[in-house]
Amino acid sequence: MKVTESTSLYDNLDKMSVSEILTSINNEDAKIHIAVKSQISKIEELVTRLVDRIQSGGRLFYLGAGTSGRLGILDASEIPPTFGMPHGVVIGLIAGGDTAIRRAVESAEDKIHGGWEDLQQYNINEKDTVVGIAASGGTPYVIGALQDANKNGLLTACITCNPDSEIAKVATIAIEPIVGPEFLTGSTRMKAGTAQKLVLNMITTTLMIKLGRVKGNKMVDMQLTNKKLVERGSKMIVDELGIDFEEAQRLLLFHGSVRAVLNSIKNQLPNN
Incomplete structure (x- = not known):
């Protein structure tokens, strides 16, 4: 059996x-x-x-x-x-x-x-x-x-x-x-x-x-399908960049993902 x-x-x-x-x-x-x-x-x-x-x-x-x-x-x-x-x-x-x-x-x-x-x-x-x-x-x-x-x-x-x-x-x-x-x-x-x-x-x-779909321990490519995930993503950006929550959320909604926000900021830095 x-x-x-x-x-x-x-x-x-x-x-x-x-x-x-x-x-x-x-x-x-x-x-x-x-x-x-x-x-x-x-x-x-x-x-x-x-x-x-x-x-x-x-x-x-x-x-x-x-x-x-x-x-x-x-x-x-x-x-x-x-x-x-x-x-x-x-x-x-x-x-x-x-x-x-x-x-x-x-x-x-x-x-x-x-x-x-x-x-x-x-x-x-x-x-x-x-x-x-x-x-x-x-x-x-x-x-x-x-x-x-x-x-x-x-x-x-x-x-x-x-x-x-x-x-x-x-x-x-x-x-x-x-x-x-x-x-x-x-x-x-x-x-x-x-x-x-x-x-x-x-x-x-x-x-x-x-496959590179995680940065550190964060889901930086997650889809922003509800309020909870927008808040989670905004907090990730706050922790990574040290900016206030409202600005982090604005950037997140504009760029569409945590990774896109971080890449945008990185590209604006000197020597990039």
Whole structure:
């Protein structure tokens, strides 16, 4: 039996108090960071290769079904607003299409060539990278896509929470944070899903930093899509230039990004 499907270490959940349930879930969650830490070398290998490939015009595709697919879409959707990257550099796909983001689409994950067919809509090529996300490690939609991607010369990787899984045997780089049985037997939206989310955060945040989308520890290319982000950007400029907040906000709204403001000021300095 797969670890993600194995029986919970806790029994009689329905007889537990609220405090006991919460404490037990938290105790299980404490195991997640250890599992993710064990995979840093694999994550490093993927990110290092991704930097070169994206600088050469490649893209990063996430594929998954159910919770795994939704996590990939979530991570991909945050890249443009957070880092100012164009839409279409990091792309998340889910078995069953956009409908499946909110509502399960029956049997979509069982279509062995479904993932590769979805990728064809993006004119996928050998510069691109496909990362399959599957807690169980046995999702046909994802496995088939990685197999076809391998045949066509793409870099492939996977994120799974079962050891010795079918998907790990297919992927060039297998990232396997094994978090053990879920508190609620088989509910991989819990520990497995959290582990996957942590890995996705690590991949894209490190990738964007190495692609030059961060200055110091600041998101200087973030999109100014609401008042909170305008205030955050203005404060970055205040901290960097030592000017008052109102002037920082005026410059930010005029130039459109923190980076553009800093570059404008730098260009006005002598010897630039």
